[in-house]
Amino acid sequence: MFDVPLGRLVPDYIKRFEAYIPSKPDPELMKLYNVGHLWRLNNNENPLGPPEGSARIIEGFPPPRASIYPSGDSYYLRARLAEMFGLDPDQIIFGNGANEAIAFVIKAFCQEGDNIITADRTFAVYEWVAEFSGFEARLVPLKDFGFDDEGMLARIDERTKVLFVCNPNNPTGTYWDEPRLRRFLDAIAGRQIVVVDEAYCEFVEAPDYPDAMRLLKEYPNLVTFRTFSKMYGLAGLRIGYLAGGRDVVDVIRRTCIVYSVNTVAQDAALAAIGDNEHVLRTRRHVKDEKAYLLRELGGLGLETQAGEGCYVMVKLPLSDTLAYRQLMAKGVMIRTMTGFRFPNWIRVSVGVHEAMEAFVEGLAGILRERGTI
Numbered sequence: 001m002f003d004v005p006l007g008r009l010v011p012d013y014i015k016r017f018e019a020y021i022p023s024k025p026d027p028e029l030m031k032l033y034n035v036g037h038l039w040r041l042n043n044n045e046n047p048l049g050p051p052e053g054s055a056r057i058i059e060g061f062p063p064p065r066a067s068i069y070p071s072g073d074s075y076y077l078r079a080r081l082a083e084m085f086g087l088d089p090d091q092i093i094f095g096n097g098a099n100e101a102i103a104f105v106i107k108a109f110c111q112e113g114d115n116i117i118t119a120d121r122t123f124a125v126y127e128w129v130a131e132f133s134g135f136e137a138r139l140v141p142l143k144d145f146g147f148d149d150e151g152m153l154a155r156i157d158e159r160t161k162v163l164f165v166c167n168p169n170n171p172t173g174t175y176w177d178e179p180r181l182r183r184f185l186d187a188i189a190g191r192q193i194v195v196v197d198e199a200y201c202e203f204v205e206a207p208d209y210p211d212a213m214r215l216l217k218e219y220p221n222l223v224t225f226r227t228f229s230k231m232y233g234l235a236g237l238r239i240g241y242l243a244g245g246r247d248v249v250d251v252i253r254r255t256c257i258v259y260s261v262n263t264v265a266q267d268a269a270l271a272a273i274g275d276n277e278h279v280l281r282t283r284r285h286v287k288d289e290k291a292y293l294l295r296e297l298g299g300l301g302l303e304t305q306a307g308e309g310c311y312v313m314v315k316l317p318l319s320d321t322l323a324y325r326q327l328m329a330k331g332v333m334i335r336t337m338t339g340f341r342f343p344n345w346i347r348v349s350v351g352v353h354e355a356m357e358a359f360v361e362g363l364a365g366i367l368r369e370r371g372t373i
């Protein structure tokens, strides 16, 4: 047997990096926690599922097409979205989830010694991709649960390449309105790439929320992310995209893997576009259930943080990892927030009403057993 000299082979930034461990499949978790049913409220998935048109595509997918490679650049999808947003199809790149688009952007612009800037308590993948690729992630503390524009601008130096703004923010639900986003983009004046991650834009009810797609014409350094995982209920098929100025996207395209978006995902996403009825139905559901959650959690005397988006944060009088295990034993899976640098907070996704009741009852039970209520 050979010894593999990992000490020499592995870059230091990989040695320092800890792999993300995804949760086990439901049947394994149900055995582990000895429960007959599990409500998954940890990933902000759409409890209403995909739009009807997408469901029909998935059901009717002809098996012979599985042996044929998909369109390598999601040709028809880009054409359809370009028409919808008034863009050129070449301003859009699809990825295996918007997650992959994060890697495309960082690879396209960062080299040794460069940095990216984002918030300390936001979607962690910007930070992770930067770090396991060997680049510094400068994390600016949230201010009043929101992205701190002044703080981010102050951290820019000549090695800063990309700034990531999650709008609305996962997990806090805060957002920048249009004047604030414009001021930020004006201050940067094209010197860096600004990514606005709009994974939850279709959920937003606030009228002053900026649609970054409409700003692309004015800001050639702006890149937006969108996904079919949340509102369109296609998380399992892995499909998302980025859009930006023509020149910037031409650079990003050099780093993307062709064929990373499969045929079913492309067809299902195409069928989802324009289903406004699905969007409105989902929004109504999220609005009602969020109101229910906030009312019930307030009744338990718990601090909550929610805004736009299909999730609510709750501050607990116990450790979030302990609460996770105790809720799992009651058949409810939430997201612990220690990893998001919110110790003792959890994030719960809006699910079907029955799941919301199971969560509230489960949590109330835990607090009662502890004598907290």
Ligand SMILES: *Cc1c(COP(=O)(O)O)cnc(C)c1O
Residues within 6 Å of the ligand: 044, 096, 097, 098, 099, 100, 123, 166, 170, 197, 199, 226, 227, 228, 229, 230, 235, 238, 239, 240
């Ligand atoms: C879920 C999510 C994404 C991307 O999800 P994909 O499934 O990879 O498309 C991107 N950004 C944020 C903030 C998210 O919550």
